[in-house]
Amino acid sequence: MLFTSEIFIFYFLPIVFILYYILSFSRLAQNIWLFIMSILFYAWGEPVYVLLMLFSILINWWTCIRMEKHEDSEKKRKHVLIIACVFNLLILFFFKYFGFLLTSINGLLDIALFPEITLRLPIGISFYTFQAMSYVIDVYRKQAKVEKNPFYVGLYIAFFPQLIAGPIVRYTSIAEQIRTRRSDYAGMSAGISRFMIGFTKKVLLSNNFAILADLIFNYSQMGNEQYLVPASLAWLGMIAYTMQIYFDFSAYSDMAIGLGKMFGFDFPENFNYPYYASSMQDFWKRWHISLTSWFREYLYFPLGGSKTKNTDIMIRNIFIVWMFTGIWHGAGLSFIVWGLWHFIFQLAERFFGYGQNGKHQIIMRIYTMLVVMFGWVVFRAVDLYQAYLYFMNLFALNNNGFFSEEALFLVNEYAVVIIIGIIFCVPTAPSVGAWVEKHCKSFVQTILQSGYIVVLCLLFIISLSYIIRSGYNPFIYFNF
Amino acid sequence: MKKTTREKICATIFMCSLFTFAGMNAYINGGSLIEILREQMMEVSEVSQLYDVTVAVEDEITESMLVKDAFIEIYGGTQLLLDKQEFNNFSFVKDDDGFLYYGKTYNTIDTEVETYAKRVRRMSEYVEEEGKKFLFVMPLDKNISEFVSSDSVLPISDVNPTMDLFLWRLNQNMVNTLDLRSSLVETGLSYEELFFKTDHHWTTLAAFYAAVEIVEEFEVVWGDDLDIDDFYMDIENYELEILEESALGSMGKDVGILYSEGYDDMQLLTPNFETDYSYTYYNSSGKEILRTGTFEETLMFTEYLDGSYENTERVYLNTANREDIIINNLNPDGPKLLVLRDSYFSPVAAFLSPLFSEIHMVWATSQENPGVDFEEFLKENIDEYDYVILEVYSHNLNDYSFEFFQ
Numbered sequence: 001m002l003f004t005s006e007i008f009i010f011y012f013l014p015i016v017f018i019l020y021y022i023l024s025f026s027r028l029a030q031n032i033w034l035f036i037m038s039i040l041f042y043a044w045g046e047p048v049y050v051l052l053m054l055f056s057i058l059i060n061w062w063t064c065i066r067m068e069k070h071e072d073s074e075k076k077r078k079h080v081l082i083i084a085c086v087f088n089l090l091i092l093f094f095f096k097y098f099g100f101l102l103t104s105i106n107g108l109l110d111i112a113l114f115p116e117i118t119l120r121l122p123i124g125i126s127f128y129t130f131q132a133m134s135y136v137i138d139v140y141r142k143q144a145k146v147e148k149n150p151f152y153v154g155l156y157i158a159f160f161p162q163l164i165a166g167p168i169v170r171y172t173s174i175a176e177q178i179r180t181r182r183s184d185y186a187g188m189s190a191g192i193s194r195f196m197i198g199f200t201k202k203v204l205l206s207n208n209f210a211i212l213a214d215l216i217f218n219y220s221q222m223g224n225e226q227y228l229v230p231a232s233l234a235w236l237g238m239i240a241y242t243m244q245i246y247f248d249f250s251a252y253s254d255m256a257i258g259l260g261k262m263f264g265f266d267f268p269e270n271f272n273y274p275y276y277a278s279s280m281q282d283f284w285k286r287w288h289i290s291l292t293s294w295f296r297e298y299l300y301f302p303l304g305g306s307k308t309k310n311t312d313i314m315i316r317n318i319f320i321v322w323m324f325t326g327i328w329h330g331a332g333l334s335f336i337v338w339g340l341w342h343f344i345f346q347l348a349e350r351f352f353g354y355g356q357n358g359k360h361q362i363i364m365r366i367y368t369m370l371v372v373m374f375g376w377v378v379f380r381a382v383d384l385y386q387a388y389l390y391f392m393n394l395f396a397l398n399n400n401g402f403f404s405e406e407a408l409f410l411v412n413e414y415a416v417v418i419i420i421g422i423i424f425c426v427p428t429a430p431s432v433g434a435w436v437e438k439h440c441k442s443f444v445q446t447i448l449q450s451g452y453i454v455v456l457c458l459l460f461i462i463s464l465s466y467i468i469r470s471g472y473n474p475f476i477y478f479n480f
Numbered sequence: 481m482k483k484t485t486r487e488k489i490c491a492t493i494f495m496c497s498l499f500t501f502a503g504m505n506a507y508i509n510g511g512s513l514i515e516i517l518r519e520q521m522m523e524v525s526e527v528s529q530l531y532d533v534t535v536a537v538e539d540e541i542t543e544s545m546l547v548k549d550a551f552i553e554i555y556g557g558t559q560l561l562l563d564k565q566e567f568n569n570f571s572f573v574k575d576d577d578g579f580l581y582y583g584k585t586y587n588t589i590d591t592e593v594e595t596y597a598k599r600v601r602r603m604s605e606y607v608e609e610e611g612k613k614f615l616f617v618m619p620l621d622k623n624i625s626e627f628v629s630s631d632s633v634l635p636i637s638d639v640n641p642t643m644d645l646f647l648w649r650l651n652q653n654m655v656n657t658l659d660l661r662s663s664l665v666e667t668g669l670s671y672e673e674l675f676f677k678t679d680h681h682w683t684t685l686a687a688f689y690a691a692v693e694i695v696e697e698f699e700v701v702w703g704d705d706l707d708i709d710d711f712y713m714d715i716e717n718y719e720l721e722i723l724e725e726s727a728l729g730s731m732g733k734d735v736g737i738l739y740s741e742g743y744d745d746m747q748l749l750t751p752n753f754e755t756d757y758s759y760t761y762y763n764s765s766g767k768e769i770l771r772t773g774t775f776e777e778t779l780m781f782t783e784y785l786d787g788s789y790e791n792t793e794r795v796y797l798n799t800a801n802r803e804d805i806i807i808n809n810l811n812p813d814g815p816k817l818l819v820l821r822d823s824y825f826s827p828v829a830a831f832l833s834p835l836f837s838e839i840h841m842v843w844a845t846s847q848e849n850p851g852v853d854f855e856e857f858l859k860e861n862i863d864e865y866d867y868v869i870l871e872v873y874s875h876n877l878n879d880y881s882f883e884f885f886q
Binding site (some may be wrong): 005007009010011013016044045047048107123185186188189190191192193196201211215219222226227380405406408409413416417449452453456457460461465466468469470471472475 | 484485486487488489490491492493494495498499501502503505506527528530531533534537538541542545548551552554555556558562565566568569570585586633634704764879
């Protein structure tokens with residue numbers, strides 16, 4: 001079920017919300033209600049694979065119970081941890097990478113050694129598997145207590161706001177909230193406002209950028225014989241995808257955080273204006289923060305992180321993290337290359353130290369954006385060959401020329417969306433807000449705040465009209 | 481005003497309006513939704529079919545949404561404010577004069593039409609073996625090169641190259657064809673007189689001149705002059721009434737009135753001569769209905785001119801009947817015509833009707849008329865008729881329209 005669907009907005013959310021507050025007399029009842037509705041939320045989109053998720057919840061709950069029973073034996077605890085991690089990774093590997101692996105082996109050997117396996121990817125499997133592993137590892141590290149109630153483990157892993165596309169919430173950051181969270185009108189209101197912002201961002205910005213990006217990438221995919229993509233059109237496609245992926249994912253995170261707040265949960269922030277970053281290291285402190293934190297906490301630090309004095313080991317550690325970051329996003333060589341692309345620039349920044357002295361901010365921001373955008377081309381293209389073709393188009397190396405009337409037409413058609421997208425992908429709104437607070441008189445502030453309410457409500461109604469009238473509603477991170 | 485106050489006001493508006501709307505929507509549509517869910521669940525025989533259940537329920541939710549038209553208007557109004565020519569991911573495109581078209585970002589030639597041409601050839605051969613006369617009629621598409629510049633950057637769907645290939649193949653196969661594209665443009669009618677702005681159908685005048693062209697083609701190909709006195713095909717013998725801003729076509733309904741920027745004019749063409757018909761039709765639910773009387777009382781559905789703007793384009797022969805039988809009581813000895821057609825032919829048939837003793841038509845696409853074997857239909861009826869016309873509109877050049885003589 002998508003947050004930006006009629007069934008969610010007009011049926012699921014009101015029912016869950018109203019009954020949740022009716023059950024205010026009992027936290028246990030509220031949690032069980034949220035768990036049941038989370039399972040229904042998932043089952044609506046995955047009526048078959050919901051059983052897989054329930055099985056995963058049970059296994060992770062049970063392994064931690066076993067861990068507690070072996071509290072006096074570190075060796076046994078470690079065995080249980082390994083079993084749990086292998087189980088989680090096996091599920092992920094089988095559904096996400098097994099088919100790709102067999103196809104790759106067949107391709108390398110140039111024979112059909114293995115049959116082609118095409119399994120449908122369970123929605124959100126990468127997210128809930130990482131959450132489940134977070135629970136098991138935190139319990140093993142004794143950073144969190146074992147949760148004996150399977151519904152609560154289930155609620156942590158399957159809670160509908162962040163089940164499908166994160167943020168990947170670490171167990172330690174939410175364990176307490178499951179039992180003892182505070183729900184008040186201020187928190188709920190903040191959550192609703194955040195949800196409305198995410199909803200409008202997704203529907204009005206991301207979906208419109210998606211139309212442009214999909215159109216132009218599909219043109220490129222058709223090949224030069226069918227359609228020559230002029231460089232200006234290719235640049236427009238790349239910029240559109242850059243905007244789409246940011247507004248798509250950050251909007252989902254806004255909605256998830258907002259929904260969490262509506263039910264009294266505080267989820268960590270997942271984005272902090274990544275396109276305002278002044279280096280690639282800075283970018284990854286602002287983009288998909290929960291995934292970066294997960295890898296840092298559960299992979300990078302255990303490998304030794306950057307504290308090791310051996311530079312080779314440090315490089316290896318960074319390489320492994322970026323390799324897995326790439327693989328996590330999808331089964332395909334292009335995702336691995338995308339991960340390694342980021343690895344190269346992270347490493348270069350560390351060794352050459354550029355971007356760390358705060359100088360040449362404008363140049364650094366342009367450099368960061370170019371690296372990020374070229375990375376998105378690899379990420380978006382269906383395979384490496386298509387990415388190669390797209391780069392050729394970008395630099396007019398396909399006999400494709402530069403000027404495109406169609407690019408001009410599309411820019412004209414989507415001018416408002418493009419301008420608003422550019423304004424809001426950098427911290428314009430908080431800066432303007434802070435300036436108004438500092439320089440404007442209180443009655444001006446009241447007028448502006450009232451205007452904000454009117455505009456947000458209007459945009460939400462327009463967004464509803466978009467989801468009712470327009471069928472184009474893709475979610476990029478839905479498939480990760 | 482503090483940020484928390486602003487958020488509280490937003491939240492209060494959100495909860496009051498959304499939950500009230502959701503409650504009303506559920507109250508009104510909940511019953512049908514549960515019914516759909518129940519029906520779909522009954523059909524589930526394996527787990528994977530559960531996906532279909534959720535899709536069906538979500539479709540029903542969208543379809544039955546309370547005040548859906550208002551949401552469409554909000555969407556269309558927003559597109560208008562943004563000065564967009566492309567509508568809903570290129571579903572439609574609007575040109576500078578306000579004409580709506582089907583959108584397509586990359587036009588290709590559908591080579592499947594070569595297969596369809598062979599089927600039509602077999603149909604033509606069969607008809608001629610039975611001693612009857614066969615004509616394939618291709619109406620003009622809304623994207624007319626004389627009016628819509630091919631250099632335009634607007635992503636308008638262009639099926640003309642596919643139509644060209646299809647007609648070329650038919651001609652290679654010795655099938656009698658009538659390409660109405662050039663002939664109707666040559667009538668001198670303006671683009672606004674030929675096509676509605678808000679619909680993919682041609683206007684009444686265009687349909688009348690199409691009928692004239694068909695009659696002329698009969699004479700050219702077979703030497704059959706059906707209108708000996710040049711009376712029935714003379715527009716001077718018809719009363720033309722323009723109902724200004726009275727029609728909203730199917731495209732207009734999809735994009736809303738705001739984005740359409742108003743309504744279309746409707747041309748009403750009624751005969752100035754005596755008429756008497758017995759007209760039987762089978763509507764979309766298969767119900768047989770008989771109407772008797774004059775042209776206006778039988779072949780025209782003036783009830784659509786009730787000021788509601790909707791379905792005005794259906795004035796002639798209701799546009800979308802599964803099957804129609806028009807008996808001209810004043811011309812019992814005239815020839816008989818059998819037509820396999822789509823919606824484009826409804827007004828044409830009305831204007832051809834004075835020249836024939838009987839016109840029998842069937843809507844020959846399996847999408848609109850499921851379960852009918854059109855080849856069987858033709859074979860069963862061929863003895864009674866003198867002429868057979870197959871008419872297929874450009875956007876219907878697909879498998880659904882050629883499920884015969886395979």
